[in-house]
Amino acid sequence: MAASPEEFRGQARLPRFASPLRYDLRLRPDLASCAFSGAAAVAVAVSAPTRFLVLNAAELAVDRDSIRFQDLAPSEVVQFEEDEILVVGFDRELPVGEGVLTMDFTGTLNDQMRGFYRSKYVYNGESRNMAVTQFEAADARRCFPCWDEPAFKAKFKLTLEVPSELVALSNMPVVSETANGPIKTIYYEESPLMSTYLVAIVVGLFDYIESSTLEGTKVRVYTQVGKINQGKFALDVAVKSLDLYKDYFATPYPLPKLDMIAIPDFAAGAMENYGLVTYRETALLYDELLSSASNKQQVAITVAHELAHQWFGNLVTMEWWTHLWLNEGFASWVSYLAVESLFPEWNNWTQFLDETTSGLRLDALAESHPIEVEINHASEIDAIFDSISYDKGASVIRMLQSYLGAERFQKALASYIKKYAYSNAKTEDLWTVLEEESGEPVKDLMTTWTKQQGYPVIYAKLNEHDLELEQAQFLSDGSSGPGMWIVPITSCCDSYDVQKKFLLKDKTDKMQIKEFIASQSANGENNQNIWIKLNIDQTGFYRVKYDDELAAGLVIAIKAKKLSLMDKIGIVEDSYALSIACKQTLTSLLRLLNAYHDESDYTVLSHVTSVCLGISKISVDATPDLNKDIKQLLINLLLPAAKKLGWDPKDSESHLDIMLRSLLLIALVRLGHHETINEGVRRFHIFLEDRKTSLLPPDNRKAAYLAVMRTVSTSSRSSYDALLKIYRETAEAQEKSRVLGSLSSSPDKDIVFEALNFMFTDEVRNQDSFYILGGISLEGREVAWIWLKQNWDYVLKTWPSSSLISDFINYIISPFTSEEKATEVSEFFANRIKPSFQRALKQSLERVRISARWIDSIRSEPDLCQTVHELLQQEV
């Protein structure tokens, strides 16, 4: 038994001898002075004799004299700010059993978009404050003292005292309200068992619309006054998703109501608080006339994601943050399932490969981490909300589902949800249920993917009638790590009719393909044109490197339009990654790209353009003399599809073609295609005169804004000012984001500098800085780095949350491509490092070094120049 409060310091988790059962919480936010006061009464179960109660509190002033456990006043109260804990000591042992801990406290409604914070909006032309909570991952402790870990589930009963004219929402429905002059007191129903990070409160002025599910659950969307029409689309998606998940998880929606609300200042995209989901405006609001097709998709995916959490995350919660991916990987994967069923014409599962691609790209870094990652301090949690937990997590789930079969998988998930409802689970618990349900060795298979960082590249070689396979860990720096996986291999030969599957468990293995080839020869096919594709539809989280013969067969197959969209994406993505790792030449990548010349599908071209832009960027530094020709080659590749679509939308064209037009126009502008830039500028000027012109619909605006910015310089800056005018005039967050994403893309350093400084004015919300960072032109990277160094202390203070500060690091450092720069950056940060951005910094530096190595290798390619010219001639 502990003798002194000091013994509780420096621990990753709270001691387990006492746990909360029920919180009775009363909070009174003062929106004018940005402060709040509160009173908590927590029913606590003491399970082992102790003289101390240890719970979390941060940035709270706890009134020591108010603390009681039953009738007992504490003999000592210590708050350790660094550990974010409050230790309450008594002069005698607390008996095992239940007791109530009470205390009063006060805090500040901060401006950091975490804990209990202040967001601003304009009402009737006046600036107003609203009070909002964001508790995930570990910030409930900034609002009330609590056992702030996901496994300490308890019931919550809230009471709010707020100005009478405001709307006040929380997780549960209102039981009763009493008015007391300018202040009203609102009592909410008690919640079921839930984790602290899901508690939520929003207080402000809002409008709402309402609908209900087939089961009768009331669903509402709240927006700022005047924007409620923009909530209709999300409401519709929400109601349908709830109905769908109820069937899929075979469990009804667990709460009596669901509210969704748009918050003007919001650090993440959205947050799944139980029964009160909060969103950025861009992720919830959709306007037929003002939003783009890609905005629409983002809203649908985000709503479907957060509502999936109501089961996966809220009803069944990860036991500790090490298992965060159970929340995020699953919600991401399931959101695609829901959106595929609501909007089949979006080809959503093919678009899912965007997630797989981001996962594969990040996990090819030595500075990646395993899906299940050890967490030793609260400050480390936020940094793992990354592409590994989300995208790799979702991708290995898709891999497993495709291995087990959709039906078996769904049945097992439903039993898992039932078994762990209102409780917590670890990764292993899920494998156990899946194993029982399927009889397959799920645990062995999946452990290699979740406990080990990275993934394999499979080398495939044709040897007479055998396909020889060898696995090695893939790393973008060209080295090969020690990892070994159990890899679900799938393959097909010359058609999708005959497919083979097996588990590759060793370093090498062979697959007999005699009968494959025999069946095709019987069809009269010539052996030479036979193609073999591994990892059918990219369901596996790995890459494939084919030998020359197999690779040549695939190029022919792409040209002959024999391959699925997903396989075409996989081939170009793998080839790009292998080229970066110098396992394949840029020359051969350019030849492969040439096979995509006739492609007209959005999903495929979105990967092709991303590869093109990557090549164009590296060639600026690698082969400056050839850069213009390489850009022309890439322009020639994208131009046929772009010409077919033109700038003007056609009646009844598909959602994906609308997205494709915007994608191609943006890519052509970035590649410096003069005609597209000129046309963008022309349409921009028409738009300036007439904001309602049909010549520049929302889908095409980003392309026009970027085009205009390519022509802006200090001596000719009127279009920059015109863009600012558009920014200032619009009330739409999505339109604002399009402008912000363009401002820093000028080739003129001084303009880039000015755009970066614009971020520091109160015209740009802190949540939106990453748009400006994401748009920085290649020409502006040096000035951006100087700017970051000059302003580092201010930046760190103003954007303390991990995801926001990491954006500054990633966007500004990753574009560099030399060893010298990597050294310079490391030196600058040597004594400035913090856990919140440490991983981002290491990853960015690794990317810089990978580019440097790639450049060396490109410079030594003997045929590059000749190939570029040969391909240029072919295409014209």
Ligand code: BES
């Ligand atoms: N639980 C997260 C929100 C979150 C992120 C909280 C990081 C704390 C730290 C939420 O469910 C989420 O994943 N939101 C995504 C949107 C989604 C469509 C991937 C986001 O915010 O980007």
Ligand code: ZN
């Ligand atoms: Zn999520």
